Amino acid sequence: MTPETEKIYDRALEVLRENDRGSYTVPTKGLYPFQWNWDSCLTALGQSHYDEARAWTEIETLLAHQWPDGMVPHIVFHAHSDGYFPGPDVWGTDRPVATSGITQPPVAGFAVRRLFDRARDREAAAQRARALLPRVDAWHRWFYEKRDPSGEGLAAILHPWESGRDNSIDWDEAFDRVPTDGVAPYVRRDTQHADPAHRPTKAQYDRYLWLVQLFRSLGWDNARLHDASPFRVVDPGFNAILIRSATDLAALADELGEHEIAEANRARAARGLAALESLWSARHGQYLCRDRVTGQLIESASIGGILPVFSAVPRQRAQDVARTIERWAERVRFIVPSHDPFDPRFEPKRYWRAPAWLVMNYMIQDGLRAVGETAVADHIVRSSLELITHSGFAEYYDPLTGEPCGGGRFTWTAAMVIEFLEAA
């Protein structure tokens, strides 16, 4: 490392330590004061470089709040805070420690395998990974049972927040079907912590809450939610994460002698990969979402359709996606924007409607490297580190100017920086 990168590394550590609450890490102070599902799994990767035991704890804490049906919730409300809306009283889930009632991209299987592979303390790693295996496996099973009831091989999300790409253009059309009547009056908190121009609109927020109210009225019974929800979308990025996690969990399970878990996950991944093919768009050179209510592909070229390179898609597909990223790179200064910059709906500062996110960059470059697309992968890492030098550890960045947007001193951004620097 150069003195310059060493300084960045130290600043990343500082952000991670500042947001560490002992057994879990908050994404950032203020805006997100609890534990978020995929934030924690990706954060553990950064932690593993300076405190392996702490990294395991991060994921163990999350999975300790798994629901009896297998779902792992998107937020665990460990401690009281008025700073976030919607809090536990809005979700109304009946859990010993309050959680939200929806899930998030299942990146745990990938993270657990990576922690295991790089662990210096082999014995502790084997023990901790072994204990996590059945939990992650149960979560994967839950997706195929509850979110793919007709056995298509792909899981649907029932709320935009499940995608992790909360405000993407991908959801606009399907989301229009969600009514806004009968939503109890509320006060948003996000716009008090971040610039309202970077955040979702009021109409969108009403719909987010309408869905929460519907699911709550159904007692959060996942056997009923899928068919009852007017919003059911198959996101290629989300499924790619699930497929990659299933593949990684299978490999890990084999190493630990848990062959049944390995078999089940290998089969899930194989079916998922075959089904992903139906989401390919030759015209866009990437994958698209499918609206499961109408059965139609959604005409929205977002980073969700770039992310499948993170799973073992056919080499030709990964190469085509790499060319699409190169094409996008002609339009923006920093890659990878979360939406096609040639689309008139591209909004450079609004959350998930164009901005670049380091977690996305991390997963995309990982997948591209695996198929030998090293130049594009290196470009993505370079862009990511330039953003940090330029603008600090923001939640996300304007891909045209590099301006920091959303929350500041952001945990998973810092964790990804450590990952990039350690790999350099």
Ligand code: GLC
């Ligand atoms: C936002 C992001 C989501 C993330 C959360 C906490 O809601 O869209 O992906 O998990 O913030 O960082």
